[in-house]
Amino acid sequence: MKKKLVCTLLIAAGIGCLACSKTDNHSSAVTGTPVDASKNDTIKNTQVLSQGVLHQKGTALKSLCVISGNNLSAEQKVLVATLQGLVAKTSADQIYIDEGGPSAVWTSYMNSKYGITLTNYASWADLVTHFKSKISGYVLYNRTSNQRSLTAATALCGPMNAIAVDASLETAVIAAGISTRKADVRTRDEKWVYSNYPKAFSNVLAAELTPTINHHLRDYITLTNAFTFYDGETPWRKTVLKGLAPEAFCFGYGQEEFSMVSNAAEAGVVMLPTDLAANLAPLSSIYDNSAIRQQTPATPVPENNVHYVTFLVSDGDNIAYDLWSMQNYFSNPIRGSFNMGYTISPSLVDLAPAALRWYYENASAKDRFVAGPSGSGYTFPSKMPVSALDKYLSRLNTFMGKADLNIVNILDQGAIGRMDIWNKYLSQSNIDGLIYTGYGEAPNGSIQFADNGKPVIEARDNLWAGLEEEATAISNINSRPANPSSASGYTLVFVHTWTKDLASIKKVVDGLNANVRVVTPDVFVKLVKANLGNK
Template sequence: MRNSHTFIFFIATMLAVVTACGKKNTTEVAVVPPPGADTVVLKKGVLHQKGAALTALCVIPASSLTAEQKVLIATLQGVVAKTSGEQIYIDEGGASSVWKNYLSEKYKIRITNYTSWAELLRHFAPKVSGYVLYNRTKNIRSLTAANSLCGPMNAIAVDASLETAVITAGIKIKKADMRARDEKWIWEHYPATFSRSLAAEQNPAIDHHLRDYITLTNAFTFYDGETPWRVDVLKALQPEAFCFGYGKEEFSMVANAAAAGVVMLPTDLAANLAPLSSVYDEAPLKQQGRTTPAAEQNVHYVTFLLSDGDNVGYDLWSMQQYFSHPLRGTFNMGYTISPSLVDLAPAAMRWYYEKAANTDKGRDFFVAGPSGSGYTFPSKMPAAALDQYVQRLNTFMAKSDLNIVNILDQGALERMDLWDKYLAQPNIDALLYTGYGEAPGGSIRFSANGKPVIEAGDNLWAGLEEEATVISNINARPADPYSRSGYTLVFVHTWTKDMSAISTVIAGLNKNVRVVTPDAFVQLVRKNLGTK
């Protein structure tokens, strides 16, 4: 169980909440799409849709925008990114500024700064067909309904408080009035309107995050909790569909989606996905920290793996802050990261790989977050859906230079029928298993082709295992690389333990304990235990 999985990291730094996805109900009578429905066909990466090739950014600071102005500008981002290389970027500072600057330096993206949302709207007014009206104060779900229609109507979402100003800025056509509506009304009246490859479950209390990508991709948007209606929405999506955003309760959110053959992609707090996805970079992504470990006798091997990298919002914010810790690079470390960044934010993934530590003092190594290119419980997916998912994951792994997958599931450690499907893929060399709400057992087992499934041996997690406990547990285990008990995978809870905590554990370990990167750990397990 990841108590803080999506909710906590932005609460401490900016406004936050959560969301996910949806799609049209095939049981409804087909309805003609709304007048002037968008017909732009977007390019795709490995799987996810992308905006027009990025050439320039019009940047506006988030601090200059009110909540409803953020919604407006985010939906404008999505409309513009459908067809224009000149796009919009909301700069939130921190990691957000890091990506903006990297786009300028690495990809020579021209930057123009704006301080007025109205000026920005006037600049892009020719790209906009009109506006969809909502009133979040009187009906919070009217925003959810409006956001759904922005993409198909090529329109921006406008709160009632901004309507006059928007008309003054030159956007005079009201495409729809959702002030008294919600997403269920949209689902009933416009079932033929939305993308079938994704939907978005987005908390209506969130302002700009993800709303640009929702608009770009014509994603149906909802936020209903884990209800039968939500299941109907997910079942109406096509095979290989993803549900973006985040739901109200983690386990049931993921379990319900998995049972419908849909993979969750936590993105509810991901900003600027429209422009970030619009980077097209054919240069191969390459990890720097790969190494071939030297064989040693009478040692115990340990590797540390940081949690929550499946969350794209986390990858684009909190992980960058974690990565900036002064102790990074002073020891070997593993990080989970989403392979979907290959499509959604390739520049950010390249930044991590370029900045990764790669010296004898310490190396950084990346592993695909649970449970692959999105968050799912493989044990709850239909067999055919899982087959299709792991085959596509194999392509993501190659494109992102990843070769190990972190699996998060519950009560499924023994399910080698599932793990054999993953490990049959040529670009997946090992699985690192972390049980949802389960005590770590440290077991190691092998697929028929000799690839290992390695269970976490300890959780460095406040309230579960503190530093002293992890130190004591590891030091008590045998220094025997030819025994399964000679290896410990430590899963680090990113929300409660930082680099200082990991450094404290390492400092307390016996001299015959070796801390290695996850790739070296897997190589040693296969070499020393694979024939046993």
């Protein structure tokens, strides 16, 4: 079981008091009054964006207009984020909201690695003026009186080539020269949008995003014309997911994790946690054709009379985690002093290749990356229709090759024995092994082999506050056999990133017996296959 990314990004998300609305007497060009749905069929998703392995990307980036998130109110962040998406559709000159911390790492790296020029902007109005020619108008919402009006507005911005404007900002936006009101959804929600604009949205991407979030993900939604909703775990939610095309993804995050992933998987859709991911429109606009490669892998050194251990940190499937919290985790000065494994999303190849390359370039020889659950996105493979899983795995194999990853962390429930599924995963040429972590299940440390001899390795310990502390992990590992010829001679420790940091892991490492060998996940998989695969 995972813990949703919330703690470290709440401040960056700008969640808090909303701007007060104003009485509006502005006459609209297009209002939110219901109209004949057939007329809205004229608003169709006909745009063609560049595509990476799978995900859509912005126009090739050359320069960034950078604005500090500290200079923006909550509603101004919404406006700028939707402007980000519009601009990225056609312009090499784009917008970046600097949140500080890891956010600033990516702009600095894009400047030094790819020659992206950076220009600072002080206000949203300056950005609107600079990009006025890219804006056809605005969609009016009022988050104070109707939170779901923001969800409705976000969905319409891409198809209408408009920015989302809260009622409190309308007068200022008109003064800035954007006077065409494309739609008024102050009293509407996403269900009304879904019914009245049936052909306006991408059929390969939807986004589940709470209206309490300001700028995060709204830029990429606008770029891709993704339908946006936040309806809880309801039958209507399932209708939206089932209406998407094969190989579709749902970005964002739902209200309840297990139902969220189950609903999507059953519809053949993969979740990609991104609800707190900022700047995906410009980050996806980097086109990196040179190979992105991890550090040279270590060569296993087989020993007798030892117990092998590897550590793997959770939550790397979450793009927001990869762009923020993992960078902080990775910056710990003790990193590199012991062998360590990190989960990361292969989808970064499309969505943020600069960030993926930064991690690989800054890794030590003791750092190794594994694809997060359950591949290029978060799904329960056991719940996916067979045909959908087959398509997903074929595409995943390409992602794995592009991202130089060869191990996948599987997160599922009650599926450890489903060798019919794991054989399919391990038949892929770029996947050498699976690491299974059960959803809410006690880890048992089992090791199984696919028909082609590749291993499926279950976690044996969870280093997780409240479940297993450092002292227990040390005791458990030290009590196990020093016998690489037996499955009991191997321990995979799954680390809960939100409650245990590198200092916690080092405490375990320092407490292990002299005959315990801590190795990276790739070495661990190779040793398991070499020592147990023929038995």
